[in-house]
Amino acid sequence: MLSVDFEKYERLLKAVASMSRLYSDSSSPYLNSRFVEKLFVYTSTAKDFSRRDMSFDAQTELGAGVGVKTFVANSFRTTKTEKVAEFTADATRGEFKGLPNDELAYKVATFRNARVSSDARIYEIDMEKSFYHCLVRAADGCLIHEEPYSLIDVDNLKLESRLDAPGNPKFSDGINNYTFSLSKNTLFKTFDLQRYQNSKVIEVTLIDDIFERLLHGAFGLADFVSPTNFNEPEDAASAAVLPHVILPLYSTRTKQVAARSGINQWNAEGREREFGEAYIPHPKEVRRRYPNFFPPKDETFTLRLPDGSQMSAKVCQQDGKAIMSNPNSLLCDWLFRMIDDSPAVSKARMATGRAYTMEDLLRVGRDSVKISLVDEAKRIYELEPMPTGSFDTFLSSTALPDDESD
Incomplete structure (x- = not known):
């Protein structure tokens, strides 16, 4: 059984795909990937995650994570290799440098699993139910293909050949086939259209004279653009961007996770x-640029987590250098769940004194968080994890106040 209302999906798809000549001369329908993501969300009543920088594009009402993809195939009885992950930041750090293909495949698979698992924990996604929703386009038609979205079984990882060019291993875990390209820092997965679940073929008629049809009133365009009915829309893209700051989970001075403060405050010396016990660093660089983003020090606000739950939080400590929750454990549970594979792994840190390190953050591909202002009057903020390097990018895109800049 497909995950969408197929009748509604088919009608909307046909209407939009019929206008492909606006963009392409190909015999295959042209459909923007963002449209396919929105179409899936609309016809499945799923949550839209496609604008979040994470492993899934949507989450169904039953908790399944969904990877939405669209691609062109020569036929509906073939295989197609498509991008499923990118590791540019890791490659830039030299994580893959000089590795033979078997070690490279294992490391990429391990990083991929860590990041997917972290996102699943953060957003309470059930990996057992998760799947890929693929809209496959071929000559004059489309087909929905759905198959499980699973972690890579690293214990059964095997290279397809020892003769592959260095940096370009093809490998399998016994269930799925993958290819990694070091030159593109990209992991590809092979989708087999003869396995798992397919819809019937959705036949699409491309309108060859689409420009003329639109000018003469097709789809009600003539009425829409008449001076009496036309209201210039708001810039939806800019309206959708909430005021926000990005905060690092590491020390901006050392570029490492502090061993006894920040997310490792539980490891501090002194009192028992x-x-x-932990907090999100609120560094001076952000405080100077956004002095009034948060309420004043020690005044509470509501912090909403990605799963919809919320907690009371505040700016605290000397000079307002920390964001903490009340009770402190609520925020920490979320942070530690993002990094560690299980609560048991997190709690074992206390017994062994094994503090979080930059390597822990790099493994899951998250080294900062984004806090957005949702409702200023009610003091409601929203928290979400951000990919490695996001804080530096954020800082470089914002300016110091006039009296502090060079």
């Missing part, structure tokens, strides 16, 4: 500590 409890596991769960």
Whole structure:
């Protein structure tokens, strides 16, 4: 059984695909990937995650994570290799440098699993139910292909050949086939259209004279553009961007995770500590640029998590250098769940004194968080994890106040 209302999906798809000549001369329908993501969300009543920088594009009402893809194939009885992950930041750090293909494949698979698992924990996604929703386009028609979205079984990883060019391993885990391209820093997965679940073929008629049809009133365009009915829309893209800051989970001075403060405050010396004591650093660079983004120090606000739950939080410590929740453990549970594979792994850190390190953040591909202002009057903010390097990018895109810049 497909995950969407197929009748509604088919009608909308046909209407939009019929206008492909606006963009392409190909015999295959042209459909923008963002449209396919929106179409899936609309016809499945799923949550839209496609604008979040994470492993899934949507989440169904039953908790399944969904990877939405669209691609062209020569036929509906073939295989197609498509991008499923990118590792540019890791490659830039030299994580893959000089590795033989078997070690390279294993490391890429391990990184991929860590990031997918982290996102699944953060957004409470059920990996057992997760799947890829693929809209496959071929000559004059489309087909929905759905198959499981699973972690890579690293214990059964095997190279397809020892003769592959260095940096370009093709490998399998016994269930799926993958290719990694070091030159593109990209992991590709092979989708087999003869396995799992397919819809019937959706036949699409491309309108050859689409420009003329539109000018003469097709789809009600003539009425829409008449001076009496036309209201210039708001810039939807800019309206959708909430005021926000990005905060690092590491020290901006050392570029490392502080061993006894920040997310490792539970590891601090002095008084007896409890596991769960931690805070998100609120560095001076952000405080100077956005002095009024948060309420004043020690005044509470609501912080909403990606799963919809919320907590009371505040700016605290000397000079307002920390964001903490009340109770402190709520925020920490979320942070530690993002990094560690299980609560048991997190709690074992206290017993062994094994503090979080930059390597832990790099493994899951998250080294910062984004806090957005949702409702200023009610003091509601929203928290989400951000990919490695996001804080530096954010900082470089913002200017110091006039009296502090050179």
